[in-house]
Amino acid sequence: MWTRRELLRVGGLGPFGLSLPHLLAADEKQKPLAGSKADACIILFLNGGPSHLDMWDMKPLAPTEFRGEFKPINTSLPGVQLCEHLPRSAKLMNRVTLVRSMHHSVNNSHAAAVYAAMTGHDRGEQGGGARPTDHPSPGAVLGKLRPVADTSLPYVALPYKTKEGAGGPLQPGFLSGFIGASYDPFWVLEDPNAPNFHLRDLAPPEGISLERIQGRSRLLSQLDHRLGRQHERSLTAMNDFQRRAFDILSSATTRQAFELTRETDADRERYGRNIYGQSVLLSRRLIEAGTRTVTVSWAPDANATWDTHGSNFVTLKNSLLPAFDAAFSSLLEDLSQSGRLERTLVAVLGDFGRTPRINNNNGGRDHWNSCYSVMLCGGGMREGYVHGASDRTGAVPIEAPVTPGDIIATMYHLLGVDHSQMLYDSLARPQAIVPEGRVVHQLLG
Secondary structure, eight states: OOOOOHHHHHOOOOTTOOOOGGGSOOOOOOOOTOOOOOEEEEEEETTTTGGGGGGTTTOOSOOOOHHHHHOEEEESSTTTTTTTOOHHHTTTTGGEEEEEOOOOOOOHHHHHHHHHHSSOOOOSSSSSSTTTTSSSHHHHHHHHHHHOOSSSSSSEEESSSSSSTTTTOTTTTSSGGGGGGGGSSOOOOSSSTSOOOOOOOGGGGOOHHHHHHHHEEEEEEHHHHHTTTSHHHHHHHHHHHHHHHHHHHHHHHHHHHHHGGGOOOHHHHHOOSSSSHHHHHHHHHHHHTTOOOEEEOOOOOTTTSSOSSSSSHIIIIIIIIIHHHHHHHHHHHHHHHHTOOOGGEEEEEOOOEEEOOOTTTOOOOOESSEEEEEEEESSBBOOOOEOOOOOOOOSSHHHHHHHHHHHHHHHHTTTTOOOTOEETTTOOEEEEHHHSOOOOOGGGG
């Protein structure tokens, strides 16, 4: 007979200090839609609002107070120019889709704009932090409908839980919302660029060997076999969760994905020796290890990086654009060389753009939701294509306007999910994954 002490010892993962959250629960598999092109997704979220006018949709013929100080350069896509501070990205434009006609309803609240951009659910200027009634992020939806192998992490978010301002609440758009916290991301909040980078959450405490973990797993299986008939539902649910945690802890592939020292020094330098460059490198390694979705949020808080109300050109030139250029281009080069780009969707998104007119705050630009740009590639996206256009100052779309709901719906389509499918909240109410949005077929390869 099993003793009460053995039951508690096996049933609890406390001795291992595990924090693989609720994301390892319920497995609701769904066959991907016919014609799906992507198996994995990497979202680079330029949190704060990147300036479309100084990156991807420059207006060199506009008056000085609009065009800014950066010069455009030619790209590998004839007739398309990018900012001079994105030279490596410019050489890859023949591989990407650039959308220059984005717009939505949110101009003040970063939180509301991030939520719209990440979920496709535009609810206007409803600010505040993440709520359990929010629509789920792509990583959460894919974790529910397209689960991964038991030894892989389904959805990873890094390197920050981005706040709505320093010390503010966690921004919405990254969590599982109404489908339940079991689909929240596995957070990587350590700096991958740190010399001693080590993910504590995927390692047992000192003195606890993997052999001991595997022994606990075998003991759990025996317990399940002996008592399963008496307590079938509750015990099975508990054991599935715990066994998956055991599987991930003992998976060499998953653990090794976090060992960036396996990369050459030259390759790490290519991505950029900073927290964001190494986060993007880690994203690629996680996808290679079987993770379905990785989201990189490029700011500790909404005002810290791309929110360039002041010193827009100084900040972009000296830090933001060189770091992004190195990380993004290296990611595309490596995915392309390994053959994974064909099945990996890479989306470079932001909450909104910046004002066409430069302000007097040392050459800054303010929030601008009426027109901005996003960039997508791989995973079935059309290559070498520019969709839509803005007017002469980049103020409004004048051709083929697109909303965040359209972009997220298109991403789901390529990833094998019907964006109009109903998911159920905690009160069993059906809600569409993307309530307002359409697949933009012109973006598909």
